[in-house]
Amino acid sequence: MTTAEFSLAGIVLLPLLASAVAVLLGSRVRAVLGILTALLICGLCTAVLIQTAAGGITELALGGYEAPLGIRLRADGLSALFLCLSAVVGTVVSAHAAILPASAGHPGFWPLWLGCWSGLNAVFVSGDLFNTYVGLELVGLTAVALVALGGRDSWMPALRYLFVAVLGSLLFLVGVGLILAAAGTLDMEQAAQQLAETPEAHAAAVFALCLMSVGLVLKLALMPMHRWLIPAHAGAPGAVSPLLSALVIKAALFVILRLWLWVMPLDATTEAETGLAEGLSTALTALAWTLGGFGALAVILGSVMALRQDRLKPLVAYSTVAQVGYWFLFLPLLLDPEAGALEGQPGTTLAEDAVLSGALSGSVALALGHGVAKAGLFLAAGLLKELWGTDEIESLRGAGRRHPLLILSMGLCAVGLIGLPISLGFTGKWHLATSAVAAEHWWIIAVLVLGTLLSAGYLLRGIAPLLLQDAKDPQDQEHDAAQDADASAESPRRQRLAEVPAFVLGLLTVLTGFLAVGIDALMGVGAPW
Amino acid sequence: MSGLLPEDVSLAVPDIALGLALLTAAGCALIPRSRLALAAGFLSLGALTALVWLRLDSVDVGLAEAGLGGGILGALLVWLAIRSPHSPAPDSAETISTTQPTSGTRRTSRPILNPRTLLGCAAGAVLGGGLCLVWFQVLHALPAWSEPLEEQMETTGVTHEITGVLLAFRAYDTLLESAVLMLAGVAVMALGRDGGLHQLSLPQPEVPSALRWLVRLCAPVLLLAGLWLLFAGSSDSGGAFQSGAVLCSLLILLRTAHALPSRERTEPWIRPLLIGGVVVFILAGLVGPLLADPLLSEAWLSWQPQWATAAVLSVEILLTIGIAVGLFLMYLTLENPEGVQ
Numbered sequence: 054m055t056t057a058e059f060s061l062a063g064i065v066l067l068p069l070l071a072s073a074v075a076v077l078l079g080s081r082v083r084a085v086l087g088i089l090t091a092l093l094i095c096g097l098c099t100a101v102l103i104q105t106a107a108g109g110i111t112e113l114a115l116g117g118y119e120a121p122l123g124i125r126l127r128a129d130g131l132s133a134l135f136l137c138l139s140a141v142v143g144t145v146v147s148a149h150a151a152i153l154p155a156s157a158g159h160p161g162f163w164p165l166w167l168g169c170w171s172g173l174n175a176v177f178v179s180g181d182l183f184n185t186y187v188g189l190e191l192v193g194l195t196a197v198a199l200v201a202l203g204g205r206d207s208w209m210p211a212l213r214y215l216f217v218a219v220l221g222s223l224l225f226l227v228g229v230g231l232i233l234a235a236a237g238t239l240d241m242e243q244a245a246q247q248l249a250e251t252p253e254a255h256a257a258a259v260f261a262l263c264l265m266s267v268g269l270v271l272k273l274a275l276m277p278m279h280r281w282l283i284p285a286h287a288g289a290p291g292a293v294s295p296l297l298s299a300l301v302i303k304a305a306l307f308v309i310l311r312l313w314l315w316v317m318p319l320d321a322t323t324e325a326e327t328g329l330a331e332g333l334s335t336a337l338t339a340l341a342w343t344l345g346g347f348g349a350l351a352v353i354l355g356s357v358m359a360l361r362q363d364r365l366k367p368l369v370a371y372s373t374v375a376q377v378g379y380w381f382l383f384l385p386l387l388l389d390p391e392a393g394a395l396e397g398q399p400g401t402t403l404a405e406d407a408v409l410s411g412a413l414s415g416s417v418a419l420a421l422g423h424g425v426a427k428a429g430l431f432l433a434a435g436l437l438k439e440l441w442g443t444d445e446i447e448s449l450r451g452a453g454r455r456h457p458l459l460i461l462s463m464g465l466c467a468v469g470l471i472g473l474p475i476s477l478g479f480t481g482k483w484h485l486a487t488s489a490v491a492a493e494h495w496w497i498i499a500v501l502v503l504g505t506l507l508s509a510g511y512l513l514r515g516i517a518p519l520l521l522q523d524a525k526d527p528q529d530q531e532h533d534a535a536q537d538a539d540a541s542a543e544s545p546r547r548q549r550l551a552e553v554p555a556f557v558l559g560l561l562t563v564l565t566g567f568l569a570v571g572i573d574a575l576m577g578v579g580a581p582w
Numbered sequence: 583m584s585g586l587l588p589e590d591v592s593l594a595v596p597d598i599a600l601g602l603a604l605l606t607a608a609g610c611a612l613i614p615r616s617r618l619a620l621a622a623g624f625l626s627l628g629a630l631t632a633l634v635w636l637r638l639d640s641v642d643v644g645l646a647e648a649g650l651g652g653g654i655l656g657a658l659l660v661w662l663a664i665r666s667p668h669s670p671a672p673d674s675a676e677t678i679s680t681t682q683p684t685s686g687t688r689r690t691s692r693p694i695l696n697p698r699t700l701l702g703c704a705a706g707a708v709l710g711g712g713l714c715l716v717w718f719q720v721l722h723a724l725p726a727w728s729e730p731l732e733e734q735m736e737t738t739g740v741t742h743e744i745t746g747v748l749l750a751f752r753a754y755d756t757l758l759e760s761a762v763l764m765l766a767g768v769a770v771m772a773l774g775r776d777g778g779l780h781q782l783s784l785p786q787p788e789v790p791s792a793l794r795w796l797v798r799l800c801a802p803v804l805l806l807a808g809l810w811l812l813f814a815g816s817s818d819s820g821g822a823f824q825s826g827a828v829l830c831s832l833l834i835l836l837r838t839a840h841a842l843p844s845r846e847r848t849e850p851w852i853r854p855l856l857i858g859g860v861v862v863f864i865l866a867g868l869v870g871p872l873l874a875d876p877l878l879s880e881a882w883l884s885w886q887p888q889w890a891t892a893a894v895l896s897v898e899i900l901l902t903i904g905i906a907v908g909l910f911l912m913y914l915t916l917e918n919p920e921g922v923q
Contacts, residue, residue: 059871062754062882069761070864073857076768115754116870116883122730124754161772168765175758187758194762198769208773227709231716237726257720260712 057104057111060097061126064136065175067093072167080160084151087163091144094170098140101178105133106571110579112180120181120240127180127242129579131417134572135177135307138421141561142299142428143170149432149554150292152547156439158202158290165202166296169195176304182229182239182316185308186222193218193272196301199293200285210284217271217281221305224268231261232316241316249318252330259333262317263340265308270344272305275381276351279374286373287366291435294366298373299428306380306420313387314413314581341384349500351378356507360514365434365444368515369427372470375508376423382497383412383485389492408488414576415484418569422477425565426469429558433463436551437519446518453520458552460519465559467512472505475566600637604630617663624659628652642744642821645811649827654909657834658916727751739890740816748821749894753883757863760822760901767856767908774915779852781914782845789838797839804832812902816891822859822898826905833910852907859897859904866893 071090075083104111111128114120128136147166150157157163172191179185197218201211233239235254236247248258274282286294313319319337355375362368386408436459437452438444453460472478482501489497607630610623628651635644731743731751738750748756771778808828815821836842867883885893 058881062867062871066757066864066867066882069757070861072761073764073860073864076853076857113881115881116750116885117881118734118751119730121726122734122751124752159772161768164768165765165772168761168768171761172758183752184755184758187755187762191758191762191765194769195765198765198772201769201773227713231713231720233725234717235720243726254720257716260716264709 055104056100057109057128058113060100061111061113061128061178062115064094064097064101065126065171065178067097068167068171068174072164072171075164075167080154080163083160083163084154087147087167088151090167090170091140091147094174095140095144098136101128101136102133104128105130105575105578108578121238121243124184125180125240125242126178128178130575130577131307131310131579132177133578134417134421134575135303136174138303138424139170139173139177139300142295142424142558143173145554145557145561146292146295146299146428146432149436149551152554153292153436153439153551156291156435156551158204158293162199162202162290162292165195165198166293169199169296169301173300173304177307180241182232182241182244184239185311186226186229189225189272189304189308190222192301192304193222196297199296200289202293203288203290207285207288210281210288213281214285217278221268221271224264224271225308228261228265228268231257231264235261241311245316245318248316255318255330255333258317259337259340262312262337265312266340266344269305269309269312270347273302273309273377274374275344275377276347276354276374279351279355279377282374283367283370286370286431287364291432291439294369294435295428295431298370298431299424302373302377303420303424310413310417313384319388338385338388341388344381345383345385348378348381348384349496351375351381352500352504353378353507356504356511359511360507362511362515363446365446365449365515366431366438368446368511369430369434372430372508372511373423373427375504376419376427376470379419379423379481379485379501379504380416382500383416383488386412386488386492386494386497389494408491410573410576410580411484411488411491413580414573415481415486415488417481417576418477418484418572419481421572422469422472422481422562422565425558426466426476426478426562429462429466429555429562430470432558433459433466433552433555436555440548446515450518451520451522454522456552458549458556460516462552462556462559463516463519465556466562467516469562471509471512476563477565477569477572478562480566480569480572597637600630600634604634617659617666621656621659621663625652625656628656642824645824646827649824649831650909653831654827654913657831658913661917737885737887737890739885739887739892739894742815742817745815745821745894749898750885750890753863753867756901757860757867757883760863760904761860763905763908764856764860767911770911770915778911778915779845779849781917782842782848786838786840789840794839794841797835797841801832801836801841804828804835808832808902808906812898815898816895822901822905825902826909829902829906830909830913833906834913852911855903855907856911857904859901862900863897866897 068090071086075086078086101111105128111126113126115124115126117123119125150162150166154160157166169192172188172195175188176185176192179188193215197211197215200214201208203211229239232244232248235251235257236244238244238247248254271278286297289297352375355371355378359368359371359375362371434444437449437456440456441449441452443449469476469478472482482505486498486501489495489501604627607623607627611620611627612623614620614623628647632644632648632652635641635647731747734751735741735743735746738746740746740749774780776783808825811828812822812825815825833842842848866885870884870886871882
């Protein structure tokens with residue numbers, strides 16, 4: 054067994070082992086163990102990445118039992134990209150939590166977060182539908198517990214999050230059952246093959262896709278189902294909110310992409326001509342347009358709601374709601390027969406499947422860019438709240454004088470979230486826009502432009518006051534006093550050091566823009582076309 | 583559709599009665615206002631569900647349903663119902679936070695037909711109807727693993743197929759599920775006062791001496807039943823989850839009868855026992871890839887035939903203990919929700 058194959062299971066099981074062992078340790082040792090595990094995960098992730106970059110799909114049959122009897126782990130380009138995101142963001146945020154234990158809320162953070170990390174990786178490398186469900190459960194339960202670490206006030210949001218997450222999981226599980234009944238196997242690749250071959254099973258597959266999409270979208274907080282996210286993400290401890298926004302909701306996004314593009318027999322369903330199949334095709338198109346429409350709604354209404362916030366953390370949380378919308382805009386492109394037809398016509402310079410691959414890699418780039426940038430922004434906002442005792446934008450006026458590095462990193466993250474060149478956000482929007490133009494879906498362009506303008510508005514509104522210098526007013530001196538009181542609790546050097554992880558994420562937001570070509574190439578490994 | 587009813591309709595009568603009883607029990611578990619009635623409805627729902635699983639020849643699922651769904655969860659609900667019999671209004675948390683910050687906002691009447699209920703019923707109806715329609719359309723594909731399952735059973739070290747699936751073929755899923763339970767225990771410990779063990783040091787209410795005697799009589803039987811479920815699991819129905827539930831109920835009973843050792847003596851054991859199963863499971867899974875012959879492709883979580891039985895059995899014993907302790911921790915914390923932090 055190669056290193057990559059060993060890493061594939063190791064990246065799930067070793068963090069889980071660390072999580073279990075951490076239960077026995079004291080809080081300081083837990084942080085050390087957490088950092089060591091993070092480094093280990095980075096190493097294992099690199100092994101998988103190298104294999105994938107060389108163009109190979111890593112596969113591992115656990116216990117030596119091949120599917121359909123056993124469970125197969127599988128890492129293609131999409132898995133490798135999301136694994137890297139979780140490794141990078143997870144490591145930086147773990148470092149922050151180790152530097153500033155107060156930001157973790159409670160020493161219980163470490164076992165729960167390591168368990169959550171293990172679940173995230175389990176979802177990203179899973180090749181089996183039921184195993185994906187178990188991974189999602191692991192992520193959901195630990196995420197709820199992490200929110201609840203924020204103290205008594207965050208228990209209610211955590212409970213609400215639990216209900217939403219469990220409802221989403223149940224809908225997903227019913228879908229898994231339907232696919233099992235129709236295809237006779239839980240392995241994704243085999244199920245996809247089986248479904249493509251048996252047109253009678255398409256009705257079940259489409260209904261399952263509806264249920265699973267609704268369940269996952271609940272976990273992802275797409276616009277009409279977004280209410281739970283704001284108090285949960287805003288009320289969580291400083292080191293937890295970045296993990297929730299950057300990574301936890303990405304697990305559901307990853308499963309949605311897998312289902313729509315890898316498992317469902319979209320071509321077979323849309324191309325069939327008979328009466329029933331036509332109805333199914335209409336249903337599928339309607340579902341894609343509904344989700345795409347919700348996405349557009351989220352981009353615009355979420356941004357407007359973010360504009361109206363007076364506190365930093367809820368503002369960043371609403372920004373997450375808005376950004377989630379971008380990832381669904383490409384779904385109508387997926388099912389538009391015109392989009393594919395355009396490529397074959399003489400006179401167009403588009404390569405085979407260029408529209409679809411462009412739209413998909415654009416959406417994935419947006420999601421990855423959001424992961425890094427939002428983690429940085431939430432980390433900085435959490436730290437400000439920690440240091441100043443409040444996250445009201447008005448009372449944080451002039452915070453930039455005291456924490457220039459922190460505000461600089463917030464600005465860098467904002468560059469990524471708005472989608473200014475050279476960040477990954479820009480690349481994603483560019484890819485999505487060019488695909489939309491090629492497929493003549495002009496509404497996507499309108500949503501992108503409007504969303505970009507609005508996001509620039511709310512981020513400026515959130516960050517600009519921090520940079521403004523007031524004349525020395527009594528309130529300011531009050532803050533100085535509060536600051537000094539805080540400083541005596543945590544050493545100032547530690548506080549300075551705690552600004553570094555947010556800055557690293559800010560830098561990464563901009564620098565990852567250079568990797569955009571690599572992302573396109575990686576997406577091609579094991580792509581559905 | 584013709585396969586829906588058997589030729590002789592009289593054969594279907596018990597099933598139909600069972601289904602109707604299930605629906606009634608579900609109604610009893612949802613509609614009444616008093617918590618005691620709700621808990622009673624839930625208990626009967628659990629018992630009936632277990633019967634349905636038995637009727638479907640799924641003994642393992644039936645046992646798990648009876649142990650976890652009916653047993654432990656039922657015990658918790660009954661306990662909560664006895665402590666505070668009145669259920670608050672469904673939206674009391676929102677009402678309290680937005681309008682009147684007093685406890686007097688408890689609604690006296692709950693309209694049965696408010697828009698939310700209707701929306702919920704409509705969603706349920708669409709879901710149920712859609713599922714039924716699709717279900718009858720599906721050409722039920724037989725699970726593709728039936729043949730390989732029979733071929734590979736010998737390598738697992740157990741003879742019961744469900745245990746084979748749980749601990750060999752799909753051991754990875756079982757491992758992640760036990761991790762979910764372990765982390766639920768960890769979460770409870772992190773959120774509860776005093777590491778979740780505060781309850782252990784509180785004095786228990788006095789119970790009639792008859793109950794104490796009864797518990798002392800029942801305890802050995804429960805212990806035996808738990809162990810039987812555990813060890814029978816390798817050749818018959820039963821296994822770690824069911825056995826863990828029975829052992830947890832034993833712990834709960836011992837606690838009510840003041841028969842549990844003092845906190846000082848139990849505390850050092852709780853954490854190691856909680857995580858033991860998961861740790862040993864992963865370490866046993868590591869043996870394959872670490873000691874692998876480089877020529878063979880030894881994967882994670884593969885058991886060598888010569889020590890498969892030993893590995894599976896020790897993992898299962900430790901998992902059972904971990905599950906029992908995890909469930910007991912949850913019971914401890916929920917026993918007195920006001921006592922938490």
